[in-house]
Amino acid sequence: MTDPDVRASIMRAVYEALCEHGYTELTAQDIADRTDKSKSLLFYHYDSKEDILGDFLEFLFERFDERVAETRDRPPVERLAVFVDWFLYGPEENDRQSFHVAMLELRTQAPYNETFREKLRKSDDQLRAVLEEILRDGLEAGEFNEHDPEETAALLIAAFDGARIRQLTIGRDEYLEQVRKGTATWVFDDLLAEDASFPADRDPSTLPESDQQHRLAADLGNDGNGDADESNDDEPTERDRE
Amino acid sequence: MTDPDVRASIMRAVYEALCEHGYTELTAQDIADRTDKSKSLLFYHYDSKEDILGDFLEFLFERFDERVAETRDRPPVERLAVFVDWFLYGPEENDRQSFHVAMLELRTQAPYNETFREKLRKSDDQLRAVLEEILRDGLEAGEFNEHDPEETAALLIAAFDGARIRQLTIGRDEYLEQVRKGTATWVFDDLLAEDASFPADRDPSTLPESDQQHRLAADLGNDGNGDADESNDDEPTERDRE
Amino acid sequence: MTDPDVRASIMRAVYEALCEHGYTELTAQDIADRTDKSKSLLFYHYDSKEDILGDFLEFLFERFDERVAETRDRPPVERLAVFVDWFLYGPEENDRQSFHVAMLELRTQAPYNETFREKLRKSDDQLRAVLEEILRDGLEAGEFNEHDPEETAALLIAAFDGARIRQLTIGRDEYLEQVRKGTATWVFDDLLAEDASFPADRDPSTLPESDQQHRLAADLGNDGNGDADESNDDEPTERDRE
Amino acid sequence: MTDPDVRASIMRAVYEALCEHGYTELTAQDIADRTDKSKSLLFYHYDSKEDILGDFLEFLFERFDERVAETRDRPPVERLAVFVDWFLYGPEENDRQSFHVAMLELRTQAPYNETFREKLRKSDDQLRAVLEEILRDGLEAGEFNEHDPEETAALLIAAFDGARIRQLTIGRDEYLEQVRKGTATWVFDDLLAEDASFPADRDPSTLPESDQQHRLAADLGNDGNGDADESNDDEPTERDRE
DNA sequence: GATGAATGAGGATTCATTCAT
């Protein structure tokens, strides 16, 4: 796998195929179908289907890396708010749920798959590191009250992840809002120095234009608003079955 | 499906097969193999493999129902501690990880499966109801400070679930302890009236003898320490592949 | 199989199951479902599914026998007209097509099944014998011109059967009318003595009230107008798949 | 399915499998076994077993098309005689009965199968068109007396088809001769202008060397006298059961 | 007689992966 263009086109195909079929129902053919190349070629570039997905995780990780740096110059409170919104609501509110569902499926394969596990660990480490950095910066800047950044980061990430997962799997969208309010009540209100306050209600208009995942979609060469199913609410999208 | 014994034996087979193969790799044959009956019989009792798993979720739900009542007579603070320990650590510390991993796989299929979704929703509703009940009881008993039980329950469950999921998928056991401490710091310390305090460190010896999931194992007719893989730590168990 | 009531109820179940599922898709369960007894009992009374169908053919044959006698006292020309209408249009015009389609499927199994073959031969022999009898009676009565009854009977039955089959299989209803007119033109017009004439157009109102197959339905204990699909024309009924 | 050779080899395998197993008992494996390829390959080229059979009907239709043209330059009376012989007796007298039985089974599935129905209709339309053409040509050439070609064609085809079906299913070979004589008596003797006469007895020696179905066999790449069962008379061949 | 339970022997279809060209 030398040619970055070929890789990019495969990665994009994987992304789209995951959105439409989910991970469990994903076939090599599904990926090839979203490429202008043949299925056989996939196995020329990769040793196995698993290998392709492994590289996809790597690809995601690389993109994430690039994006994180971009928010480094913002003040800690703002970065924290962006982080919360990004994690809890993802791109375009409920958009791309199907992709996140597929990623969730993939995550559940990590216990059985060394490669997946390793990549997801790197990703987890990095995610916590970013949040810890924000918290530490806030401490140093005197914007946050004294606390243990590591412990707090772990709690917040667990809470956000848990909320997102329940929303994605059982379609309970209200979870997101409840958990957001819960973190505001129990954590942020105490975390922020007395003069500051975490926005009680989420106001999307204050968000920076291009958040992380918009960028992911852009990187993948689509508009982040492709032909994948996006509807949601009470009835999660049925898997696309050919 | 009239005979409860037959159902029980199938449910147990499903449990064991899930532990050994995970959900994604689970075949009807795997289930039958853990029964003294033939594969065809499964389809005599159930319409499809999916149907079997659906009933398994129902079965789990029924057991859970029965167990919850048993802790009702304890004081709220104790119930809360039991709840946290049960959720975060599950039975026998790291035991039966493989089962929980499989359940996690199954949960990720809910977006594609109406039946799974519905059962998991019932389960989620009940779980939150139990925690809210504990919180409300504590408020009424004056053991807890004023707070919004619904919001708090949602936050705690999300955090516990998220921690467990990360531990299960990427094998980061320290997540559990970090999140436990985080909730103690940010939530429980404020929640409990001044004279009470949430145990800073978890001490298994103080736990009541038979917690929920020991009971599940017992219900399923095994010792909760069966032949399923149990090793964990840094390297999650590889799926048992025939 | 001693009890005639049991046999009758099974025969009726076979009839209904054939109407709804066709022969190829017919299962022992389908038959049992239309009985108030269990599937196992079928195999108590019969050695095999094939055996059941064999007895069903026998049953049909017995009914047919009884019916034929009833028209014996009519004049030959009238009997001939009834025969043609009965054969070409069956009961209630296009009704019970599904049954006849199933019987056609069954007939095609005769080459592989000694029992079926034998019963169908008996049935064929009898059918030709009846027509020959009519033709011979007409000859003797001077109502028909000189001809070879055996040869004519064979031709007519082949033509009627072929027309019916094409109508049933490819849904070309016009075949029936064309063949009826064809036989009138080429056979009946020459067959009938100069003073008589075969009705050029078929007029159902002149038919005797209860023709053969109404009786079959009645014998089977239903109204000959059950819940089986009856629609037809250009698009033959799709098989009922549970 | 681009390669015509592959298609041809599959079509031939279908033909042979149909001869040996009949339609009802035909499995994908039976077809693959008569190929030098694997069963999976069938599903690479076709979507389903049904799809294969659908294409087989199409294939037959194409062959038939080609053959019809070849007799176009003969005089109407001769074409009529060839038509009758071909239809009533098929290739090599009683040869390939098993194939025709299988086709009959397939025809009875048309009511349940849109694709089969459509192809069989095309085939039926063409068959009648050919006969009507012969009759019309004979009228124009003054070789046939005045009549309605459409009506006559329908009658003849119904009679021939009905005769063939009865012969195939119940093994009454005499039907063929009787119906042939019947048509001669009632139709052809009147149809032909006074100076001509339809051959009273069938004399195979006068038939043109290569009739239609010899050609089919040849097209299919075998000698028309393959290893399929051919015995007949009173006891139709038992289906070949593995 | 009657039945619920049980099963063996398929049978259609899928899919990751390989290979000749």
Add this chain to the structure above:
DNA sequence: CATGAATGAATCCTCATTCAT
């Protein structure tokens, strides 16, 4: 590089038939 063709190993599910009660 690229691909169409090819396949082995599964996998779910069906169903006639049997059997213990």
